[in-house]
Amino acid sequence: MTTARRDTYTPETLLSVAVQVFNERGYDGTSMEHLSKAAGISKSSIYHHVAGKEELLRRAVSRALDGLFGILDEPAANRGRAVERVEYVTRRTVEVLIAELPYVTLLLRVRGNTATERWAMERRREFDHRVAELLKAAAADGDLRPDLDIRLATRLLFGMINSLVEWYRPHHDAAPERAQLVDTVVHLAFDGLRTAR
């Protein structure tokens, strides 16, 4: 567990510790006491930075969501054939998931007991929906298999991508190289989705 001297604390380091504790104990199972112990600072010091644990949750899932929605604004997500755009978005989604692993892990685990959790789930569904729209456009172009149920394909695609948070540990010796991981996900998904060449 990360510990740090109080005078080195910033909102950023507090957030990083909080996300780690949320992922280990579950958000519901985490108290301000747990956060205080893990961070090695007093509860009143934490309250100096944030209003409470729900604000830490909101900041943490926002970081994941900003990363994901940012992809949709990138030039390559907005030009060219839909199939190329959705392939690009898939590649970048895996990259963001890896770069922001603890934050995306938390986002994928929230279950909806508080307003912040429900908001996070809603935003996550919106992202999935945007990707489904791209897949639909690619299907309309004739670039995906014609018998494909897009809703189902979207769920399976995200099922495969999101499963990374369960087993991918970047600092583990046997972990695949990032570039290879990203390539394998994209190839596995799209050489299956595309019309046979």
Add this chain to the structure above:
Amino acid sequence: MTTARRDTYTPETLLSVAVQVFNERGYDGTSMEHLSKAAGISKSSIYHHVAGKEELLRRAVSRALDGLFGILDEPAANRGRAVERVEYVTRRTVEVLIAELPYVTLLLRVRGNTATERWAMERRREFDHRVAELLKAAAADGDLRPDLDIRLATRLLFGMINSLVEWYRPHHDAAPERAQLVDTVVHLAFDGLRTAR
């Protein structure tokens, strides 16, 4: 929550209620008191059937594991080209997952605090390993893309398949037909894994 009169109780119905409670509350979070309330029978009646909650866990995950390992003994898993065998095993794995949804869900969620949980995780890894061996044989036959990292591909394949337990609700109106679900998983996986035709 299922309730039933004591005199209608069998080990089978008790198991079915226990699995539901384990999946809702987590195995660690479930007490004999919870099981007694959910089943509508006394704790001593439960002890008449089983030694305790760990025995219920063992029976439940055994049901999932027996279903999965049974696939590997089926004739079509043992004859023909490796790529056809592994495609068959994938199809049947999805079918067993759907048929035994609560039991497989529990199996995928156990985390290893008790001997039974550690045993279940070990058996699950063994099943994944058997599928990885089939994929390796298919690659050696030249039937899979030559650049494929089999270990990674196995994880992604199971990531996609296992994600079904998170969202597939067979009695939900918008749920896809079972046959279509199975076909889509197999096509998505293998039209990606196979050498381009």
